Each structure stands twice: as structure tokens, then as C-alpha cells.
Amino acid sequence: MKIKKLSDNVISKISAGEVINSPSDVIKELIENSIDANANEIVIQVRGKGLNFIKVKDNGEGISKEDLVNVAKKHYTSKLFSFEDIYNLKTFGFRGEALYSISSVSKLIIRSSIDGIEGYEAIFEAGKLVDFRNCHCQKGTIVLVKEIFFNVPIRRNFILSSRSEVKKIKRTILNYVLAFENITFKVEISNKKLIFEKASSREERIKNIFGDFQKKILRTSDFSVEFYIFDKIDENRIFVNKRPVFDSKISQILSKSNIKNYIVFIEVNPKDIDINVHPKKLEVKFSKNLNIYDEIKNFLKDNVQVKIKPKIVQISKIEQKPQPKFITTISKNKLLIIHRERALRKIYIQKLLNKQYKTQMLAFPYVFKFQISDENIKILKLYGFSVNLKEKEILIDGIPDIIENISYEDLEQIISIFLRREHFLKLENFINAIVENAIKYSNLTDEEIILRLFSLKNPNVDDLNRRIIYEIDLDEIEQKF
Numbered sequence: 387m388k389i390k391k392l393s394d395n396v397i398s399k400i401s402a403g404e405v406i407n408s409p410s411d412v413i414k415e416l417i418e419n420s421i422d423a424n425a426n427e428i429v430i431q432v433r434g435k436g437l438n439f440i441k442v443k444d445n446g447e448g449i450s451k452e453d454l455v456n457v458a459k460k461h462y463t464s465k466l467f468s469f470e471d472i473y474n475l476k477t478f479g480f481r482g483e484a485l486y487s488i489s490s491v492s493k494l495i496i497r498s499s500i501d502g503i504e505g506y507e508a509i510f511e512a513g514k515l516v517d518f519r520n521c522h523c524q525k526g527t528i529v530l531v532k533e534i535f536f537n538v539p540i541r542r543n544f545i546l547s548s549r550s551e552v553k554k555i556k557r558t559i560l561n562y563v564l565a566f567e568n569i570t571f572k573v574e575i576s577n578k579k580l581i582f583e584k585a586s587s588r589e590e591r592i593k594n595i596f597g598d599f600q601k602k603i604l605r606t607s608d609f610s611v612e613f614y615i616f617d618k619i620d621e622n623r624i625f626v627n628k629r630p631v632f633d634s635k636i637s638q639i640l641s642k643s644n645i646k647n648y649i650v651f652i653e654v655n656p657k658d659i660d661i662n663v664h665p666k667k668l669e670v671k672f673s674k675n676l677n678i679y680d681e682i683k684n685f686l687k688d689n690v691q692v693k694i695k696p697k698i699v700q701i702s703k704i705e706q707k708p709q710p711k712f713i714t715t716i717s718k719n720k721l722l723i724i725h726r727e728r729a730l731r732k733i734y735i736q737k738l739l740n741k742q743y744k745t746q747m748l749a750f751p752y753v754f755k756f757q758i759s760d761e762n763i764k765i766l767k768l769y770g771f772s773v774n775l776k777e778k779e780i781l782i783d784g785i786p787d788i789i790e791n792i793s794y795e796d797l798e799q800i801i802s803i804f805l806r807r808e809h810f811l812k813l814e815n816f817i818n819a820i821v822e823n824a825i826k827y828s829n830l831t832d833e834e835i836i837l838r839l840f841s842l843k844n845p846n847v848d849d850l851n852r853r854i855i856y857e858i859d860l861d862e863i864e865q866k867f
């Protein structure tokens with residue numbers, strides 16, 4: 387067989403595949419770059435499975451004009467100068483490969499400014515700079531990645547048919563939310579918004595997301611390990627110097643010590659770990675001198691697990707603006723004063739009763755320690771909830787789209803209606819609760835409310851026979867002046 391050198395185009399796609407296999411890999415690299423740039427606010431927007439649209443915006447140091455043309459070139463980095471630096475890394479990045487890999491398999495747009503006055507935009511396609519111009523932008527960097535794998539159709543189709551990509555994206559984001567409590571993360575996945583405000587401690591952030599835990603700390607002169615132990619968690623996580631990693635040895639030790647649900651943070655001097663052992667930096671190697679595995683094993687030997695109050699809260703905060711009680715509009719010769727809440731009630735009740743809703747998936751699923759009957763699950767599904775049953779738990783990862791968004795507590799209240807003994811009025815209470823939350827989380831603008839209200843039959847009163855609209859003749863108002 388004859389040996390030939392591969393073309394550059396093939397080489398770059400193969401090497402990109404080592405770093406970027408999926409949209410969640412893109413998100414990981416972009417978040418890491420923002421953290422390396424010392425951002426304290428990161429906004430992440432993802433549409434669908436991320437194949438067509440990922441945007442990560444930060445308020446970090448920004449990229450200078452001279453550097454911006456080079457960022458997507460292979461081996462261009464500001465983070466590593468000599469090989470030895472790898473053993474003293476304070477940053478996630480060091481290879482100068484992430485943006486190169488991303489740009490080889492997508493359309494990449496980067497806008498950046500180091501001072502908020504002068505900004506530039508660079509557009510890369512399949513690894514080549516195709517456009518460069520001035521732009522107005524705030525201090526920091528916006529990276530937009532479109533049409534991932536447009537030139538690797540097999541990979542693209544694979545992701546398109548994947549059922550777990552959105553889950554992977556959420557898990558990836560959550561890793562950094564958990565490790566960096568001092569950063570505010572604003573996350574939007576397919577129009578669902580979540581805000582993780584800066585927290586004052588790691589404990590606070592973890593508690594906001596996963597509820598109560600038991601904490602144990604192992605400290606030696608060379609390293610420290612914090613164990614956060616839960617009654618139940620979606621996925622176990624191990625961080626080394628805030629880097630999410632896999633470490634089968636540590637996982638095994640924990641499992642043998644009867645710790646099944648955990649987040650572990652290991653802090654160690656960078657000189658004692660090698661990060662350069664996995665193309666996606668998903669594993670690290672500890673220096674033998676640390677004896678870390680034995681130390682952990684011994685520490686956990688006497689570990690008696692305390693029962694932890696079971697509650698998994700998955701979302702910290704949902705944006706909500708205070709709303710006025712009334713909205714006004716003028717129609718013909720009249721001023722109409724509209725009771726906002728009642729108008730919304732009328733709109734949403736109609737939608738619900740006419741079955742004008744679809745299920746929308748939640749950015750992060752909610753888990754409840756309830757058991758409810760099959761009959762009630764049928765009702766939940768009928769009204770647009772997506773329900774999965776686990777042992778002694780129900781997991782809700784979708785709600786009817788008439789409710790724009792929902793907090794854990796509010797959803798808990800809706801579901802717990804089915805736990806009450808009395809059957810009387812159960813369905814009515816349930817429908818009421820859905821409508822109340824639709825109102826609470828409504829994003830409708832005043833104009834939309836007015837338009838929708840007037841498209842309904844009998845807009846003047848709601849289903850409880852309460853007045854929605856009060857009219858005053860403009861002439862009458864005129865006379866008052």
C-alpha cells in the first residue's frame with residue numbers, strides 16, 4: 387500500500403475531533419476561555435441541541451485587535467510560554483487549540499473589546515479568517531458558534547439524532563456554575579432562562595441548586611478535599627482545582643465507602659498534577675508523592691453517613707419583574723382600564739380548556755420525593771407535563787408552555803395537589819394552580835394582553851364573573867380638567 391500525506395483539511399478535521407465532538411464540548415471550551423479571561427459574568431445562549439447556535443458572552447479582559455486575527459490559529463495561546471508552565475497552570479487553557487478546533491468545524495464569530503471603546507469582530511469559516519471589522523461592543527468577548535459540523539455531516543446527523551445532547555449541555559454548564567460561585571451565570575437554553583447569581587460561598591451555591599448536603603473536609607499539607615454528600619443527585623462530580631474531571635479510582639473509593647451521591651472538590655498545588663494526559667483535559671494524573679488515593683480511603687474509612695434531608699432544588703432564581711395591577715388603552719372614544727391579572731386569567735384559562743398548549747422542556751429537571759398514582763400521572767401528562775418515574779421519586783422535565791417558567795417551590799405546590807386525600811375539587815385546584823403560575827410567570831406585554839383579550843368571547847368578565855375592563859368616556863375625563 388502506498389503512503390501519502392493527508393491534506394491539511396483532513397488533518398484539521400481529525401484533530402478537531404479530539405477536542406470537539408459535540409456542541410457541549412464547544413460550550414465547555416468557551417466557558418473555560420471566559421473564566422480564564424477573569425470574567426465575573428458569563429451569559430450562555432443555546433438553541434436546540436446547540437448545533438446551529440451557541441453564544442457565550444463574558445465581561446472579561448477581552449482580546450486585542452492584533453490577537454483577534456490569530457485566536458483561531460492552531461497553537462496560538464496567551465496562557466503558556468514554556469513547557470514547564472504546564473506544571474504551574476492557573477488557567478483552564480494552555481494548548482491554543484480550542485478555538486482552532488471549533489473554527490475548523492463551524493462558522494465562528496468573535497467580537498471583543500479590551501476597553502469597551504474600541505471593538506473588533508472577526509469571522510472564521512472552517513478555520514480561515516474570512517472577515518474582520520470594527521464593531522461596537524462592551525468590554526469583554528462574545529463568541530458565536532453557528533452550524534457546528536456543517537462540514538462533517540456524519541457527526542452532525544449523529545448529534546441531530548442524539549437524545550442526550552441537551553442534557554450534556556446542561557450538565558456541562560452546571561459543572562462551571564458549581565465550581566465558580568463567584569461568577570454570575572445567565573443561561574438561556576431554547577428560550578428558557580435561568581440565572582445563577584453570584585453566591586457568597588460554594589456551600590450557598592450548591593445548596594441553591596441541589597438542596598441540603600453533608601460536608602466533610604480532608605486537609606493535608608499537600609492537598610485538600612471537600613466532600614459534599616447528598617441523599618440524591620443527578621450525577622456525581624469530581625473537580626480538581628475546579629476542573630471537572632473523571633477519576634475512576636476516586637469514584638471507586640467513594641462507592642466502596644458507601645457514598646453514592648456526591649460532589650468532590652480537590653485542591654492541589656498545580657505542580658503535583660499533570661493535566662496533559664487527556665485531549666479534552668477530562669482526566670488528571672496526581673503525583674505519586676501525594677498518596678491521595680490512600681489518604682482519601684483512610685479518611686472515609688470511619689465515615690458514617692448521616693441521613694440528609696431529601697430535597698433536590700435545581701434552580702436558584704428565575705427572573706421576574708414586578709407588574710402593575712392595571713393596564714390602560716384607548717378604544718374609540720373611551721379609556722379602557724384593564725385588570726391585568728384577571729385579563730391574563732381569562733387568556734390562560736381559555737388556552738388550557740381549548741387544549742392550546744404544548745409541552746416545553748425545562749432547562750434543568752426537577753426531582754420530587756413523591757409517589758403519585760398512575761391516574762394522577764395521566765392527568766399531569768394530559769395537561770402538558772413531562773413526567774418520568776424513578777424509584778420513589780418523580781422527575782419533571784417538561785411543563786405546559788402556557789407557563790413560561792417555574793420555580794421548584796411553585797411546581798412542588800402544583801404537584802402536591804395530587805397528594806391530598808380528598809378527591810373533591812382536585813382537578814379544579816390543579817387547573818387553577820396551572821393558571822395561577824401561567825399568570826405569575828407570564829411574559830406577555832401589555833399590547834399582547836390587550837390583543838389577546840379582545841380576541842376572546844366576552845372579554846369583560848373572567849370565569850369567576852369578575853369585571854376585567856372598566857370604561858370611562860374620554861369626554862367625561864375631559865370635563866374633569
Ligand SMILES: Nc1ncnc2c1ncn2[C@@H]1O[C@H](COP(=O)(O)OP(=O)(O)OP(=O)(O)O)[C@@H](O)[C@H]1O
Nearest residue numbers: 419423448457463464479480481482483484485527
Ligand atoms: N473569552 C475570551 N476572552 C479573552 N481572551 C480569549 C477568550 N477566548 C479566547 N481568548 C484568547 O484566545 C486564545 C486562544 O483560545 P483557545 O481556547 O483556542 O486556546 P487556549 O485557551 O489558550 O488553550 P486551550 O486550547 O487549551 O483552550 C487564548 O489563549 C486567549 O488569549
Ligand SMILES: [Mg+2]
Nearest residue numbers: 415419479484
Ligand atoms: Mg481555551
